[in-house]
Amino acid sequence: MADIPVSPLAPEAFPVVNNIPGVEFGAMATGMRYKGRLDLLLVRLCQGTQVAGVFTQNSMPAAPVEWCRQALKNSGGTGRGLVVNAGNANAFTGKAGVAAVQSTANAAAEVLGCSPDEILLASTGVIGVPLDVTPIKKALPKIVDGLSASLVRDAAEAIRTTDTYAKAASTLCEIDGKAITITGVAKGSGMIEPNMATMLGFVFTNANISSACLQAILAETNAASFNSITVDSDTSTNDTVLAFATGEAANENCITDPADPRLQGFKAKFAAVMEDLAKQIVCDGEGATKLISVTVKGAESTESARIIAKSIANSPLVKTAIAGEDPNWGRLVMAVGKSGEKANQSALSIWFGDILVATDGQVSSKYQEEDGAAYMKRSHIDLILNVGVGDACSTVWTCDLTHQYISINADYRS
Template identity: 55%
Template sequence: MAAALSPLAPKSYPELPEIEGVRFAAGEAGIRYKGRTDVMLALFDKGTQVAGVFTKSRCPSAPVDWCRARLAGGKARALVVNSGNANAFTGKTGAQAAKLTATIAAKATGAPQTEIFLASTGVIGEPLDASKFVGVLEKLAARAKPGDMFDAATAIMTTDTYQKVATVGVEIDGVPVTLSGMAKGAGMIAPDMATMLAFVFTDAPIAAPALQAMLSKSVQGSFNAITVDSDTSTSDTLLLFATGAAKRRGAPEITAANDRRLAPFKMALDVLLLDLAHQVVKDGEGARKFVEITVVGAASNAAAKRIALSVANSPLVKTAIAGEDANWGRIVMAVGKAGEKADRDLLAIWFGDIRVATKGQRDPRYDEAEVSQLMKKPKIDISIEIGLGRGQATVWTCDLTKEYVEINGDYRS
């Protein structure tokens, strides 16, 4: 039975413009689910450039290994993504399944295997029967078209309750280009280079090395600044594809990330990735609250981020938020355990614009009723002043509810 739509789900979806040079299709391969799409195919025009970032897990999935080995080539002609089975911790069988998937995709699309990228999401430890893609990918290749990105986003969902898509328009040297993306993820979210699965597409003519530099930087303030449950997936994959089709409309071909003409594109990429990352958190399994945690005054930016993530990943903090309890003592605990410099008597904590603690004790103007009303809102802002330096960082998380336990307790049932 499908999970109920997250109360934090978007009220509407953006209109996704067609991106010249990329086509999509989604279908049913019967990998795990019945009566729904579970595989998507994206086809790219010849010359499409690609960049990617992946999980730092020491137990990566077979598709992650496959993509890493082909990323150095910098070119992409096809992307195959399946849901229901992560093809992770499947040993040599998993590597063979990835190769068979690419072989089937190559035959279906005419693309060389070196330019085919793969991603899988779902149950870990169960062999993926890649033979189920036979015939399916051929049909998808035959009917792929630019306007089917939303359907593709639907096919890659697992415990997600809604499709995560975003789009941004920008100009490079006066020529309009488009960035659009999709993501999936609801649990096992504490990204370390990417989030479970995310794919971004643009018609901008940007070379792979420049794409890679921009992506690696942009991800730090977006996908690497979110957490749902502190668990980093074996399958984290974020790929950025640039078809270069805008070159025919006069857009300059850019080869270096420090090219000044890329400044608007970099900002647009930051906006797009942050939008998708926020959508992942808002669909956190069982989530009812979207939480923004900002730390200032830390010894360094890196220290601020570690403190913020310590708070964001604390089950005690997250369950208190689920219970609409402004239990700032749990935040003090999380700051103290982060392993970074902190001074109890310099610490100050705010919920929204209400200061609840200062100088090592409860704020003398603390009003329980006022804070309780604030905690009923769907978005909770927590600010923490460390008082030791100029380091600052913001991360995003969600609350931890009974539904999270139910979803994950029944995941393989």
């Protein structure tokens, strides 16, 4: 694969991240697929860590996705370790794929001293190629010796595939007067239209929260973050977001009710980390040069607003127009109409940021094409539409569709 330049939308530097008490990271370059870069991650979680997960709704889920679903059931939502490999998705690999996840979980359980059911697994890379676990089994005992709480960046690096930069987000808050860290890493660049989760996100906290409570918070914040992004409308077979709460903060009792008022600040900060990570994936969308937010207002329901926003965000004609800095708003009208959702043509309004482009079913008398063209030069484009049939609203993030997307994907396996 040709060298891919770093996304122009990449953050200036890797963010300052806070360690999470109870969580240690280690990574290694096994050479399984990529040469000379980290491609295997091991995370050790302290005893009692609560785990929640959301996974791809693709009906051809990869073996590690099926493993996680089952392991979370078997362990009652607890975990002691996480293993992630990059370069091979272990998807559509039949019985060999099932054997590979079992074998990886056994090896990790051995080095961490726990049950295989307490090991979570995720894979990313090419679909359909059998995963050779030999290098993984060889590497795990070496990685375990170097585990450290401060290696968050290695974790973010080790899970990359076509990602042009490592993605992390971190924040602090308090629960019951105790200092709480929320730190997450993610990867994703192509095959991104997550449906319940995205490929891949891991969020860690030292809060003392039950897995059921954590699952509720994860599901809620996931809807407005990873589930509200799309790069290319292609839902991966491997999408996985896992949340881990080590309980090291030891607030008096484990919090089990997501509506507990002590969690108010935590939930807002957790949502912010999730949104930050999700947007970082869009900013690293294959070939992206523009971050586009699509906000649909005045819809019949939130779900309807979301479907219309996705119809716009996934339209190749909208995305190529923005790549070309062409304020071709007629394509937004087309994309609203093709969504099949209720919308009132004669009440439809469109804004580029603060610029009113169209209103009452036609171009605004005040709109000047030069203003639209100037707005399109920006690296962050806000498209706002009111479809005039109700009060519901939804925002989706996407990126433009450029030559670089074609270049990356026309020879991904070569």
